[in-house]
Amino acid sequence: MRNSTKLIILLGLSFLFTGLYLFQDLNGSYDYALPRRGIKVLAMVITGCAIAYATVIFQTITHNRILTPSIMGLDALYLLLQTVLIFFLGSDHITIMNKQVNFVLSVAAMIIFALLLYRFLFNKGSQPIYFLLLIGIIVGTFFTSISTFLQVLIDPNEFSMVQDRMFASFNNVSTDLVWIALILTTIVILIGWRSTHFLDVLSLGRDQAINLGVPYESVVKKMLVISAVLIAISTALVGPITFFGLIVANLSYQFFKSFRHSILITGAMLMSIVALIGGQWVVERIFTFSTTLSVIINFIGGVYFIYLLLKESKSS
Amino acid sequence: MIQVRGLSKLYGKKVVVDQVSIDIVPGTITSFIGPNGAGKSTLLSMVSRLMDADTGEVLLDKKNIKKIKSGELSKKVSILKQSNQMNVRLTVKELVGFGRFPYSKGRLNDQDHAKVDEALTYMDLHDLEDRYLDELSGGQRQRAFIAMVIAQDTDTILLDEPLNNLDMKHSVQIMKILRRLVDELGKTVVIVLHDINFASVYSDRIVALKDGKVIKDGLTNDIIQSTALKEIYDMDIHVQQLNNCRICVYFNSALQGE
Ligand SMILES: Nc1ncnc2c1ncn2[C@@H]1O[C@H](COP(=O)(O)OP(=O)(O)OP(=O)(O)O)[C@@H](O)[C@H]1O
Numbered sequence: 247m248r249n250s251t252k253l254i255i256l257l258g259l260s261f262l263f264t265g266l267y268l269f270q271d272l273n274g275s276y277d278y279a280l281p282r283r284g285i286k287v288l289a290m291v292i293t294g295c296a297i298a299y300a301t302v303i304f305q306t307i308t309h310n311r312i313l314t315p316s317i318m319g320l321d322a323l324y325l326l327l328q329t330v331l332i333f334f335l336g337s338d339h340i341t342i343m344n345k346q347v348n349f350v351l352s353v354a355a356m357i358i359f360a361l362l363l364y365r366f367l368f369n370k371g372s373q374p375i376y377f378l379l380l381i382g383i384i385v386g387t388f389f390t391s392i393s394t395f396l397q398v399l400i401d402p403n404e405f406s407m408v409q410d411r412m413f414a415s416f417n418n419v420s421t422d423l424v425w426i427a428l429i430l431t432t433i434v435i436l437i438g439w440r441s442t443h444f445l446d447v448l449s450l451g452r453d454q455a456i457n458l459g460v461p462y463e464s465v466v467k468k469m470l471v472i473s474a475v476l477i478a479i480s481t482a483l484v485g486p487i488t489f490f491g492l493i494v495a496n497l498s499y500q501f502f503k504s505f506r507h508s509i510l511i512t513g514a515m516l517m518s519i520v521a522l523i524g525g526q527w528v529v530e531r532i533f534t535f536s537t538t539l540s541v542i543i544n545f546i547g548g549v550y551f552i553y554l555l556l557k558e559s560k561s562s
Numbered sequence: 563m564i565q566v567r568g569l570s571k572l573y574g575k576k577v578v579v580d581q582v583s584i585d586i587v588p589g590t591i592t593s594f595i596g597p598n599g600a601g602k603s604t605l606l607s608m609v610s611r612l613m614d615a616d617t618g619e620v621l622l623d624k625k626n627i628k629k630i631k632s633g634e635l636s637k638k639v640s641i642l643k644q645s646n647q648m649n650v651r652l653t654v655k656e657l658v659g660f661g662r663f664p665y666s667k668g669r670l671n672d673q674d675h676a677k678v679d680e681a682l683t684y685m686d687l688h689d690l691e692d693r694y695l696d697e698l699s700g701g702q703r704q705r706a707f708i709a710m711v712i713a714q715d716t717d718t719i720l721l722d723e724p725l726n727n728l729d730m731k732h733s734v735q736i737m738k739i740l741r742r743l744v745d746e747l748g749k750t751v752v753i754v755l756h757d758i759n760f761a762s763v764y765s766d767r768i769v770a771l772k773d774g775k776v777i778k779d780g781l782t783n784d785i786i787q788s789t790a791l792k793e794i795y796d797m798d799i800h801v802q803q804l805n806n807c808r809i810c811v812y813f814n815s816a817l818q819g820e
């Protein structure tokens with residue numbers, strides 16, 4: 247099967263699930279149910295694309311196919327922020343109650359953190375990328391530890407609010423935020439897309455990339471910032487689901503067997519859309535909300551991750 | 563023309579390349595020789611901007627290579643490192659196609675395809691062109707990488723031990739191809755070699771490194787001399803004239819009778 251055929255099939259599936267999700271059992275509720283479902287679909291498309299894109303470019307620049315950008319500690323920072331706000335200000339404070347305020351705060355915190363981290367590291371000359379990852383892991387673990395510590399002390403009722411934020415959910419995203427996220431994500435992906443051809447060369451390794459004329463340092467920095475911004479947006483919109491990126495990115499590598507990032511990224515994005523909308527459809531119509539999408543994602547993702555680890559260890 | 567001026571590299575306090583200044587003469591093959599750890603790869607990495615130097619500069623046509631745009635430089639100087647790993651599965655032809663990236667930015671046109679084809683022919687790789695690199699022998703893979711550098715079609719080609727893994731036939735074949743690139747197309751080749759006989763037979767000039775310093779830099783025939791070689795390698799090497807070539811015998815001192 248040619249890769250373009252595969253892409254068309256995935257596109258078809260995306261439309262199929264979107265149609266199914268939007269219109270099944272609508273019972274003529276065009277004013278109420280349809281717009282609500284539409285917003286959810288949009289949120290899933292944005293998150294799916296953002297995470298797929300961020301994960302593929304992150305894996306290419308780190309030359310590692312079992313990493314996700316969450317290793318830089320962004321998810322951990324998000325949870326820490328939510329925990330701290332609830333712990334010190336209470337769950338009825340405007341920074342928690344008002345979704346817009348919370349979104350802006352979260353996105354800003356994550357982006358500023360990522361930029362500071364990169365600035366700090368790149369100022370010390372050209373560090374190998376693994377050094378950056380190591381710092382990311384340490385800082386992320388530190389954030390998680392503080393969050394856990396605060397969560398132990400917190401009032402049980404308040405804790406359920408924190409718990410809410412710990413898992414991604416598409417069930418109550420705010421309409422305004424979806425539009426803002428859509429615009430931001432589109433702009434960021436378009437900026438990154440101009441460098442797609444460089445990514446193909448980057449997968450040959452740093453030295454080959456430089457030999458072939460890729461402005462390595464600047465492309466890597468740009469891609470790191472882009473993946474951080476995308477993760478920040480999607481996490482602030484629906485909660486942490488970067489694990490999901492690992493699944494779709496690897497499925498895309500396996501399915502397309504190409505080195506072209508234009509294909510790999512498009513494929514991973516379409517797979518995200520199919521998986522999220524299809525998954526949400528299953529959760530709502532088959533499990534009738536008795537489970538959540540993020541539980542299913544984490545379950546399937548976990549199994550797939552173990553499979554990848556076993557496969558990697560066999561091949562090396 | 564590439565000029566190296568006062569180039570040094572330190573790891574901690576250890577100086578691995580020490581104030582190296584050389585001119586790479588255009589239109590020649592220059593061999594870098596020297597014992598393991600002499601700093602040959604490090605020097606080549608700095609000349610090809612893969613590594614930052616601690617002091618000194620590299621000039622290409624009198625301009626510091628750091629001031630030249632990466633895209634432009636990649637059309638003028640190419641480098642093949644001693645070892646090449648990557649984590650993407652490519653066929654030989656796809657890899658060689660990457661050599662055209664500086665020109666095509668990933669979209670190969672007819673001219674690019676012609677160059678790729680030519681490089682595959684040069685390296686005798688047409689039989690293998692659709693095979694995946696990880697399904698090839700070490701030598702076949704090495705040839706594919708050399709074909710990629712040939713497809714890149716730069717004036718200056720830097721090669722770090724390209725004869726690694728190659729059998730005699732293919733080693734000779736590659737040296738002959740490099741000779742042709744220099745003699746017919748006027749390219750400049752810098753090559754790191756361990757087999758000094760290849761250096762002796764095929765190169766115009768030799769630069770010898772030891773402990774990070776250039777200890778010899780001159781015409782091949784002036785360097786392939788027992789006294790000079792002893793200085794470089796600390797061993798007795800007998801040089802014999804065979805037809806027009808100077809051949810070094812170093813396998814066993816008993817063979818060096820006279
Ligand atoms: N990352 C590093 N850290 C510390 N020392 C290094 C590093 N890389 C190389 N060296 C040292 O620098 C010196 C020069 O290394 P280089 O690879 O340039 O040698 P070479 O002449 O290419 O040797 P060979 O013939 O074995 O390829 C060696 O002594 C090596 O141990």
Ligand SMILES: [Mg+2]
Nearest residue numbers: 602603604644
């Ligand atoms: Mg070396």
